[in-house]
Amino acid sequence: MASTPARRVSSGERINIAAEPGRLEAELGRRGIRLTRQRRILLRIIETAPEHLNVEVLLEKAHRADARLNRVTVYRTLDLLKRYRLVDELDLLHLRGHQHFYETHGPRDHIHVACLACGKVREVESELFDRLKRQIERDCHFEITVARTEIGGYCASCRSRS
Amino acid sequence: MASTPARRVSSGERINIAAEPGRLEAELGRRGIRLTRQRRILLRIIETAPEHLNVEVLLEKAHRADARLNRVTVYRTLDLLKRYRLVDELDLLHLRGHQHFYETHGPRDHIHVACLACGKVREVESELFDRLKRQIERDCHFEITVARTEIGGYCASCRSRS
DNA sequence: ATAGATGCAAATATTTTGCCGCCAG
DNA sequence: CTGGCGGCAAAATATTTGCATCTAT
Numbered sequence: 529m530a531s532t533p534a535r536r537v538s539s540g541e542r543i544n545i546a547a548e549p550g551r552l553e554a555e556l557g558r559r560g561i562r563l564t565r566q567r568r569i570l571l572r573i574i575e576t577a578p579e580h581l582n583v584e585v586l587l588e589k590a591h592r593a594d595a596r597l598n599r600v601t602v603y604r605t606l607d608l609l610k611r612y613r614l615v616d617e618l619d620l621l622h623l624r625g626h627q628h629f630y631e632t633h634g635p636r637d638h639i640h641v642a643c644l645a646c647g648k649v650r651e652v653e654s655e656l657f658d659r660l661k662r663q664i665e666r667d668c669h670f671e672i673t674v675a676r677t678e679i680g681g682y683c684a685s686c687r688s689r690s
Numbered sequence: 691m692a693s694t695p696a697r698r699v700s701s702g703e704r705i706n707i708a709a710e711p712g713r714l715e716a717e718l719g720r721r722g723i724r725l726t727r728q729r730r731i732l733l734r735i736i737e738t739a740p741e742h743l744n745v746e747v748l749l750e751k752a753h754r755a756d757a758r759l760n761r762v763t764v765y766r767t768l769d770l771l772k773r774y775r776l777v778d779e780l781d782l783l784h785l786r787g788h789q790h791f792y793e794t795h796g797p798r799d800h801i802h803v804a805c806l807a808c809g810k811v812r813e814v815e816s817e818l819f820d821r822l823k824r825q826i827e828r829d830c831h832f833e834i835t836v837a838r839t840e841i842g843g844y845c846a847s848c849r850s851r852s
Numbered sequence: 853a854t855a856g857a858t859g860c861a862a863a864t865a866t867t868t869t870g871c872c873g874c875c876a877g
Numbered sequence: 878c879t880g881g882c883g884g885c886a887a888a889a890t891a892t893t894t895g896c897a898t899c900t901a902t
Contacts, residue, residue, distance in 0.1 A: 562855090562856065562857070562900090562901055562902075563901075563902095564856095564857060564858075564900075564901070565900090565901095566857080566858070567857090583891080583892090596858095596859075597858090597859090598858070598859050598860075599892095600858080600859070600860080600892090600893080600894090601857085601858060601859075603891095603892065603893075604857080604858085604893095617784070619781060621836060621838070622779070625867095625890075625891090626866075626867070626890080626891075627890085627891070628891090639822075639826070641826060641830060641832060643832075644835065644836075650830065652826060652829075652830065654822060654825060654826070656818055656821055656822040656825055657822055659818055660801075660816060660818040660819055660822060660839075661841070663816060663818055664801070664803060664814060664816070664841060667814075668803060668812065668814065668845070668846070669845070669846035669849075670803060670805075670841075670843055670844065670845055670846065671843045671844045671849055672841055672842070672843040673806065673842055673843040673844070674783060674806075674840075674841065674842035674843065675839070675840075675841045675842075676783070676839070676840050676841070677822075677837070677838065677839040678836075678837075678838050679823070679826060679832075679834055679836065679837045679838070680834070680835055680836035680837075681832055681833045681834040681835045681836065682832065682833045682835070683830070683831070683832055684830070684831035684832065687831075687833055724875090724876055724877075724880095724881065724882070725876075725877095726875075726876070726881095726882065726883075727875090727876095727883095728882085728883065729882090745866080745867090758883095758884075759883085759884090760883065760884050760885075761867095762867090762868085762869090762883075762884070762885085763882085763883055763884075765866095765867065765868075766868095766882085766883080787865080787866095787892095788865080788866075788891075788892070789865085789866075790866095
């Protein structure tokens with residue numbers, strides 16, 4: 529039996545699927561969490577980022593809006609968002625050092641496919657991945673709250689080039 | 691159509707599937723890599739570890755055989771093994787800090803299913819996971835060399851307890 | 853008014869590098 | 878013998894904590 533082909537959500541740069549401006553702010557507000565000036569700045573950046581953000585880049589971007597916003601606040605805000613499952617933390621197979629990357633947690637889980645040669649990261653959705661998760665929930669009597677698949681290898685262009 | 695049920699490779703502690711004593715040493719030897727006293731110690735520990743090792747634990751265990759074996763040597767040996775794809779590096783969803791865990795790379799990829807409450811990590815093999823990888827290779831014209839799936843949530847016993 | 857957030861400095865954790873003497877092959 | 882390897886110290890990178898002050902509600 530054949531499955532639906534994998535849907536390539538983005539090629540190269542990341543498309544922010546869940547990009548509804550103000551969504552993160554609304555989610556936190558709904559939960560009665562204090563919305564400070566610093567948090568609003570960070571949330572906006574995270575929501576609209578066209579790529580996967582690391583702490584360094586997030587801080588840089590934040591500094592354009594407020595030069596005094598502290599790196600610690602970035603860490604603390606990311607922790608907050610992780611706790612509420614509003615962002616996912618990735619390491620993209622440590623392609624570039626041991627830092628982590630963050631992205632808004634969209635409506636559907638996707639797989640990260642990273643080329644070890646050119647560094648491009650594709651996001652792919654697949655029905656098989658959803659089935660895999662359901663299978664594990666069923667067979668292991670497990671309730672899944674986080675699922676992360678990161679795949680490394682060589683993309684079509686890098687393969688043809690070599 | 692139904693798929694083969696997920697095969698639970700281990701429950702709780704890790705079963706070292708690829709545990710053939712001397713396999714790592716043989717693999718390195720076959721590649722003409724120098725086998726030092728320190729490497730032999732580390733390889734043996736990695737091969738026979740009943741659980742996922744981090745650098746700290748690996749160093750501790752190594753110190754029982756040689757108290758002078760340095761932490762840097764542990765990092766360098768793990769790098770070597772990673773480069774030759776003889777071990778996999780996991781972060782187990784940062785269940786316990788931002789350290790990494792290492793395991794011998796067995797004949798078949800498996801999924802790590804980690805309970806966020808009790809911390810137990812199960813290894814699960816699934817035909818669906820293999821199909822997912824093949825699908826990505828086909829649909830994205832991508833050559834996969836590393837594949838890592840880490841799933842977090844709550845296991846049966848922790849769910850019934852709450 | 854006040855619980856909770858931020859900034860700053862310092863501590864901690866994790867990984868990498870430079871260099872020199874040593875040892876496996 | 879000798880080129881790669883390990884030990885040591887130090888640097889680099891990444892993240893967390895303590896505390897005084899400030900601010901969103």
